[in-house]
Amino acid sequence: MTATILDGKATRDEIFEDLEARVAALKEKGITPGLGTILVGDDPGSAAYVRGKHSDCAKVGITSIRRDLPADITQEELEATIDELNANPECTGYIVQLPLPKHLDENAALERIDPDKDADGLHPVNLGRLVLGKEAPLPCTPRGIVHLLRRYEVPIAGAHVAVVGRGVTVGRPIGLLLTRRTENATVTLCHTGTRDLAAQVRQADIVIAAAGVPGLVTADMIKPGAAVLDVGVSRTADGLRGDVADDVREVAGFVSPNPGGVGPLTRAFLLSNVVERAEQLAGLSD
Numbered sequence: 639m640t641a642t643i644l645d646g647k648a649t650r651d652e653i654f655e656d657l658e659a660r661v662a663a664l665k666e667k668g669i670t671p672g673l674g675t676i677l678v679g680d681d682p683g684s685a686a687y688v689r690g691k692h693s694d695c696a697k698v699g700i701t702s703i704r705r706d707l708p709a710d711i712t713q714e715e716l717e718a719t720i721d722e723l724n725a726n727p728e729c730t731g732y733i734v735q736l737p738l739p740k741h742l743d744e745n746a747a748l749e750r751i752d753p754d755k756d757a758d759g760l761h762p763v764n765l766g767r768l769v770l771g772k773e774a775p776l777p778c779t780p781r782g783i784v785h786l787l788r789r790y791e792v793p794i795a796g797a798h799v800a801v802v803g804r805g806v807t808v809g810r811p812i813g814l815l816l817t818r819r820t821e822n823a824t825v826t827l828c829h830t831g832t833r834d835l836a837a838q839v840r841q842a843d844i845v846i847a848a849a850g851v852p853g854l855v856t857a858d859m860i861k862p863g864a865a866v867l868d869v870g871v872s873r874t875a876d877g878l879r880g881d882v883a884d885d886v887r888e889v890a891g892f893v894s895p896n897p898g899g900v901g902p903l904t905r906a907f908l909l910s911n912v913v914e915r916a917e918q919l920a921g922l923s924d
C-alpha cells in the first residue's frame with residue numbers, strides 16, 4: 639500500500655486564489671490588508687521564512703510591512719517597534735518572527751502585540767479565546783492541519799489522534815481545534831515523558847508529528863491506513879528533516895510530506911488571518 643499524498647502546495651494555491659478575490663473585494667471598499675513582520679538578527683533560516691511570507695503577500699495583493707532589526711537591539715527598542723505596528727493603520731496584522739535572540743524576553747514581546755493584530759493567533763488572549771470557543775485568529779499551523787485533513791476527506795469525527803510534541807505553536811493548540819464539536823476527534827498529547835510512545839501512536843487514526851526530532855515516528859508505530867502529518871522541522875547536516883521516517887508511507891493511508899505539506903499552509907493561514915481582520919474592519923464579516 640502506498641499512501642495518498644496530502645499536497646500542501648496544491649492546497650495552498652487554492653487558498654491563495656480565494657484570498658486574492660477577497661483582497662480585491664476589500665480594495666474596492668478602500669481597504670488594503672497589510673501584513674507586518676518583525677525580524678531580529680540575521681539567522682539565515684528566519685530571514686528565508688520572512689522573505690517567503692512577503693513573497694506570498696505580493697501574490698495575493700496584501701501590502702508588506704517589514705521591520706528588520708539588528709541582533710543586539712534592546713527589549714525597549716523591540717517593544718517600540720511593536721508599539722509602532724500596533725498604531726500603524728496600514729498594518730492589519732503582524733508577527734514577531736521566532737525565535738528571538740536569547741537576551742530578549744519572547745513572552746513579553748508577544749503579549750505586547752495588539753490581540754486584534756495577532757496574525758499568528760499565539761497571543762495569550764487569543765489562545766484563551768480558543769480555549770473558551772470564542773471567535774479569535776486561530777494559530778496558523780493547526781488551522782493548516784485541519785484544513786488539509788478536510789480537503790482530502792480524512793475522517794476526523796470519532797477518530798483517535800495522537801499528537802507528538804507539546805510546543806505552543808502546534809502540539810498544544812491542535813488538540814483544541816480537533817476536539818471542537820465541528821471536528822469531534824479524540825486527542826492524546828504525547829511528549830518526552832510519555833511512557834510508551836509507540837503504543838500511543840499505534841492506536842491512532844491520525845498522527846501529528848510536531849516534536850522536532852528527526853525520524854522519531856517510524857513505520858512500525860503506524861496503524862495501517864492511518865493519516866500521518868509531518869510537521870517537525872530540524873536542521874541537520876544533510877538539510878531540513880521532518881519527524882517522520884520515509885518508509886511510513888508504505889504503511890500509512892495518507893501522508894503529508896515535509897517539505898510540501900503543512901508548511902505552505904502555515905503561510906497561507908497567516909495571510910488568511912490578516913485578510914479576515916481586514917474584512918472585520920470593513921464590515922464584510924460578522
Ligand SMILES: Nc1nc(=O)c2c([nH]1)NC[C@@H]1CN(c3ccc(C(=O)N[C@@H](CCC(=O)O)C(=O)O)cc3)C=[N+]21
Pocket residue numbers: 687690733734735736737758778871896897898899900901902903904905
Ligand atoms: N512568529 C512566528 N510565526 C511562525 O509561523 C513561525 C515562526 N515565528 N518561526 C519559525 C516557524 C517556522 N515556520 C514555517 C512556515 C512555513 C514553512 C514552509 O512553508 N516550508 C516549506 C519549505 C520552505 C519553502 O518552500 O519556503 C514547506 O514545508 O514546503 C516552514 C516553516 C513558521 N514559523
